[in-house]
């Protein structure tokens with residue numbers, strides 16, 4: 352596929368056929384994904400490829416506490432799990448919230464589940480002293496995760512970045528025998544999509560980029576008064 356087509360048509364795939372993901376295809380996907388950048392090229396990402404159904408069931412179960420909070424907050428009109436506002440639903444309300452299948456089923460039905468870790472001894476987290484949640488460490492692992500989903504799309508496969516199990520990181524670490532210095536970045540079910548989605552709803556360039564300052568004019572296809580060349 353053309354690169355731009357892949358970039359514009361790689362959705363979150365949560366429904367999979369029974370088709371296997373052949374080992375050589377998985378290897379090719381990862382062999383291309385590994386060219387993603389990381390801070391200082393330290394390459395601290397490690398991936399555990401899970402096929403075992405018992406392990407998947409446990410991973411799916413470990414999603415549940417975070418999903419309950421996600422769903423309860425969404426129902427209450429909040430942006431779920433955002434770091435600026437504590438959940439408005441009570442702990443009891445969260446505990447009583449049902450877990451919708453789309454949050455757990457993909458882990459059971461995908462051809463494989465990739466559990467992605469990053470070595471905290473290798474990330475350069477330049478925001479670690481700021482008085483806000485850390486972001487930069489993730490930038491040394493998520494480019495590779497997205498690369499592998501783009502490569503999967505190119506091969507006719509698909510998957511989703513999922514992060515609910517991260518809230519239960521210690522239990523996932525124990526389950527997969529992962530050393531303490533590694534942080535859980537994502538759990539990615541990967542398989543053959545049931546249907547092809549080709550239209551993604553995303554903000555326009557004008558809505559996401561401005562010239563010169565945050566409150567500057569939007570970067571339009573051709574903004575009046577703007578030099579169209581970027582030097």
Ligand SMILES: Cc1cc2nc3c(=O)[nH]c(=O)nc-3n(C[C@H](O)[C@H](O)[C@H](O)COP(=O)(O)O)c2cc1C
Nearest residue numbers: 361362363364365453454511512513514515551552
């Ligand atoms: C950081 C991150 C975390 C996500 N976590 C989950 C998750 O835990 N479960 C899930 O089903 N989807 C998860 N997603 C998928 C998003 O819901 C999805 O990318 C978004 O809704 C856009 O979907 P679309 O590409 O099909 O339009 C996550 C995506 C990102 C980037």
